[in-house]
Amino acid sequence: MHESGMIEDLIAKVESLAREKAAHRVVAVEVSVGPLAGISGDHLREHFLIAAQGTLADGAELRVREPADPAARDPLGVFLESVELEA
Numbered sequence: 001m002h003e004s005g006m007i008e009d010l011i012a013k014v015e016s017l018a019r020e021k022a023a024h025r026v027v028a029v030e031v032s033v034g035p036l037a038g039i040s041g042d043h044l045r046e047h048f049l050i051a052a053q054g055t056l057a058d059g060a061e062l063r064v065r066e067p068a069d070p071a072a073r074d075p076l077g078v079f080l081e082s083v084e085l086e087a
Contacts (some may be wrong), residue, residue: 003039003043003044003047004047004060005052006039006047006061006078007046007047007048007051008015008051009054010048010078010080011048011051011052011057012031013080014026014055014056014058014060014063014080014083015055015057016033016082017055017085018056018057018083018085019056020039020083021087022086022087023056023085023087024050024060024086025056025057025059025060025085025086026056026060026062026083026084026085026086027056027060027084027085027086028060028061028062028083028084029048029060029061029062029063029082029083029084030062030063030064030065030080030081030082030083031044031063031064031065031078031079031081032064032065032066032067032070032078032079032081032082033064033065033077033079034057034063034067034074034075034076034078034079035066035075036065036066036075036076037075037076037077037078038076039078041064041066044062044064044078045062045064046061049062049081051082060066066079
């Protein structure tokens with residue numbers, strides 16, 4: 001299931017960034033999803049909530065943007081846009 005790999009990669013990036021900034025927890029994560037990524041925003045949120053359990057992102061809000069312009073980025077990808085941290 002490719003969702004698991006995407007989410008594991010996302011959680012790893014978010015945790016790495018949080019540790020780099022000496023944050024105690026992740027409050028929110030914003031991602032953009034390419035139109036051909038094969039996953040809906042709701043489905044992505046479900047996987048994120050489960051995968052984030054026990055991590056610095058546990059309980060974080062996942063904000064999903066679905067850009068209208070598929071040429072802006074790889075239309076198959078999920079991209080980390082921003083992370084809101086709590087010190």
